[in-house]
Amino acid sequence: MDGLLAIKDLHVGFRIFEGRLHVLNGVLLDVREGERVGLVGETGCGKTTTVKSVLRVLPTPPAVVLGGEIVYRGRDVLKMSRRQMTALRRHELTAIFQDPLQSLNPVFTIGTQLRDIVKDSAIGQGRRLSRREVEARCIQALQETGMPDPERIMTNYPVQLSGGMRQRICIAEALSTNARLLLADEPTTNLDVTIQDQILRKLDELVDEKGASVVMITHSMGVVRDLTQRVNIMYAGSIVEAGGTRVLLEAPKHPYTRGLMASVPKLTGEGISEGIPGRIPNYLDPPSGCRFHPRCEHRMEICDQESPPFYEIGDGHRAACYLYQEAS
């Protein structure tokens, strides 16, 4: 399996009136061809900023890339021209966002929006489709997501559909382009569990069929466990732990991951831990060294001086924490 996407030491900030918010603090992430990777973290930890940096859709200003590289198949995304970037978005990268009502245009029918995407991605591949071909591809894309009566849905506006249907349309749009990398940013957070289950299973099947790679961004550990092979835990703008999903969730190592896992309510009914004291740092003046140190119960002297590198714990499992300095 070759490397498809590699984010190397990415630093992104936002210039605001009060100063500079240093949000992404050296994000390291790699995705191999055909692989499904999870990116998990709580509100405000920089998950969406990471995705938007990869797609280069962060508004600049206020956002500033302070350093690092995003390498997609050997080319640095951050150095691409506007034209190259458009081409990349047209048929290589694709995304599904959390709120389908915001990603679908309310004043056009589903058909209009879907046809545009299908036509555009065909042009990207150097082909011009006839009207009939476009229509057939649209209907096929809707059918693939398990949508009943695609012809009627094409004439509907987004508001006429339920939340689950809208999200299916976003998936149909995203996957109709035959993209190689799908960035799914909390695609099921707004949906009910039974509908979430349907959508995720459908997404799973389709991704398998098309052989795309996925970066699944979510705050739900359960979703990651069901869908991904490797997971990255993010806290305050950096990845604190990464490893094989099952292994990591059964035996989390980083104090933050451990705290997080203990606070997830479980069906075994053993009660819920008190959670993690304190809250996510202020990005205007983030803590020095390891950004988790003010909330960490295993804090050592070195923690507020230098930010920890990744220490290998075993078989691709690594944690950015000085507790594991000796283990590696």
Added chain:
Amino acid sequence: MNDHPILSVDHLVKHFPTKAGVVRAVDDISFDVAAGDTLGLVGESGSGKTTTAQCVLGIYPPTSGQISFDGQPIGVVFSRRKKELKRSIRIVFQDPGSSLNPKRTIKQILSVPLKVHGMGSTRERLSMMNELLEMVELPPAEYLYKHPQSIGGGEKQMVAIARALATNPRFVVLDEPTSALDVSVQGKIINLLMRLAEELELTYLFITHDLSLMRNVATRVAIMYLGKLCEIARTERFFRAPRHPYTKMLLSSIPVVTSDEESLKPEKVVSQGEIPSPVNVPPGCSFHLRCPVRMPICSQADPEMRDLGDGRVVRCHLYDDEAT
């Protein structure tokens, strides 16, 4: 804990007439909450959980049916309720960001219920507010003069809890109190709520869509689907052996995080179909369109609530012969 029901809801119906037709938000539900219990009311969005709670609080008068608190009927609008009753039943809303006035300090926010209910003099009220904040583990000196926007989401929800407790209630409705918060913050709020329930002898009606949370919090669980109850049972029993097909589908759809949990889930029930609109409820059992064990009778007759003994009530034709 005693078995005397503090709240009993009997054949409650709440319909909203709209241009598109009648929305059957709550359609004939009955349940009791015993004093000291925590009843978890679980359902997907649009299932009528919040409308049920709002009828209990008096925000809406019921279309028909009876709600009694302590044996007294209370099914009237809020403005016609006695002050004493309003003091006894309180609510904590889902999103503390919108339930707390951003222009008021925490002191002003907490003083409203105390003033409305004429509790104490100005000086006494200040010490009451200090006690309330201490109760929810926020140092009063630090928080009393802050505005909601300068504190975190979890802390805001704690202020909302303090506000609900200001009138010494006996019954608190918790309407998804932690679903707007991160899991690491949720733990603290839940543990606080559970401790307060014990110390102040509170009874909770806990509304949520998170079944794993209910496993750890509720003493009894009730499942709602399209304005109707599907199943009520004691928590432990409920999770060990769910009976209603919808409950099984719901439980098997939960994404879990450990393999211990995986083994506790019922056999996979493949979730299919959309949740119908409450304006256009299917005839017969409202779940029959999505039900994997559908029978011919399901599309014709609506099943009744059957008492299967042991405090378990199920509304499904599968158990028509089993009722005791």
